[in-house]
Amino acid sequence: MIFVTVGTQLPFPRLIDAMDELAPQLGEKVIAQCGPEGNGWQNIEVHDNNTPEEFRAYMREARVVVAHAGIGTILTAKQLGIPLIIVPRRIAFDEHRNDHQLATARYAEKLPGIHVAWTVDDLGPLLRQPNLEPAQDTPGPSHPALVSRLRRFVDED
Amino acid sequence: MTQKRILAIASGGGHWQQLMLMREAFEHQDVLYLTTLSGLPEQYDATPAKLVPDCNRNQKIATIKCAFIMLWRVLVFRPQMVISTGALPGVLALAFGKMVGAKTVWVDSVANAEEMSMSGMLARRFADLWMSQWEDVAKDAGAEFAGAVL
Numbered sequence: 456m457i458f459v460t461v462g463t464q465l466p467f468p469r470l471i472d473a474m475d476e477l478a479p480q481l482g483e484k485v486i487a488q489c490g491p492e493g494n495g496w497q498n499i500e501v502h503d504n505n506t507p508e509e510f511r512a513y514m515r516e517a518r519v520v521v522a523h524a525g526i527g528t529i530l531t532a533k534q535l536g537i538p539l540i541i542v543p544r545r546i547a548f549d550e551h552r553n554d555h556q557l558a559t560a561r562y563a564e565k566l567p568g569i570h571v572a573w574t575v576d577d578l579g580p581l582l583r584q585p586n587l588e589p590a591q592d593t594p595g596p597s598h599p600a601l602v603s604r605l606r607r608f609v610d611e612d
Numbered sequence: 613m614t615q616k617r618i619l620a621i622a623s624g625g626g627h628w629q630q631l632m633l634m635r636e637a638f639e640h641q642d643v644l645y646l647t648t649l650s651g652l653p654e655q656y657d658a659t660p661a662k663l664v665p666d667c668n669r670n671q672k673i674a675t676i677k678c679a680f681i682m683l684w685r686v687l688v689f690r691p692q693m694v695i696s697t698g699a700l701p702g703v704l705a706l707a708f709g710k711m712v713g714a715k716t717v718w719v720d721s722v723a724n725a726e727e728m729s730m731s732g733m734l735a736r737r738f739a740d741l742w743m744s745q746w747e748d749v750a751k752d753a754g755a756e757f758a759g760a761v762l
Contacts, residue, residue, distance in 0.1 A: 462625075463625065506651070507624070507649065507651055507655065508655075511655075526626040526629070526722055527625045527629055529762065530629045530630070530633070530761070530762070531629070553727070554726065555723060555724060558725030558726060558746075559722075559723065559725050559762075562725070562762065563762065566762070594761075595759075595761060595762045598633070598761050598762075599759070600759035601758045601759030601761065602636050602637045602759075603637075604756075604758035604759070605634055605637035605638070605695070605758075606636065606637040606638070608715075608717060608741050609618065609638045609641065609717075
């Protein structure tokens with residue numbers, strides 16, 4: 456199963472449209488959490504939103520997860536060790552208030568198991584790869600430094 | 613050593629996950645967790661935990677309601693330190709925390725790779741330690757950078 460998620464805050468029809476179009480060629484069930492304002496998709500199973508438990512269950516079941524470049528989704532994929540393909544939201548398509556997801560994607564692309572589809576045309580080839588590397592539950596390169604700085608502040612005086 | 617009372621607060625979703633990834637920094641103290649989504653604390657074994665209603669800048673009534681409940685939680689717990697990763701409920705907690713003499717920490721969400729979040733900008737005046745998880749954003753805003761959870 457392929458799980459698609461766009462987060463709870465904003466719709467992302469460019470991604471859901473692309474997955475709806477791809478689904479018949481993939482021979483695999485596609486379940487999509489499409490956020491607000493969703494309708495009209497033919498080839499995929501669509502939910503507006505999932506509870507946190509449902510969300511994790513779908514993430515766990517999925518062979519691969521396709522998502523916007525949201526931090527919650529990236530952290531969950533890392534925690535569960537699932538291959539993740541992210542499509543950054545773009546301000547040019549009115550998908551977010553700025554292009555911060557591009558910066559997130561550029562950074563996340565260096566992490567193991569996080570794959571970036573810079574445009575929706577990259578989705579097909581990535582989804583057809585049989586053994587997409589899974590994300591890893593290892594701390595990011597500067598995570599320990601952040602924690603130790605905070606701990607120092609917490610324990611002061 | 614007596615433990616410090618620390619209020620650790622984040623809205624449901626990515627903010628909360630980031631706060632959980634910073635737990636090692638404070639969980640040896642006397643922590644009260646606050647979040648906006650029921651079920652989340654249990655998922656992460658974060659105890660004791662209490663809920664507060666979520667709010668954002670576009671919801672005046674919800675924000676006032678959230679502020680009253682937050683004020684109540686702060687007055688009852690009397691934190692010596694407040695730590696938040698966002699969003700608006702975290703700003704309220706920092707503001708009320710300052711009022712009762714707590715030290716305050718804001719770690720802006722790693723989602724904000726281009727500029728500090730709007731909540732982060734609001735939190736600035738209440739934060740003793742004001743951080744971004746992006747080096748360039750921190751430099752532009754005058755915040756501190758030490759690392760990122762991603």
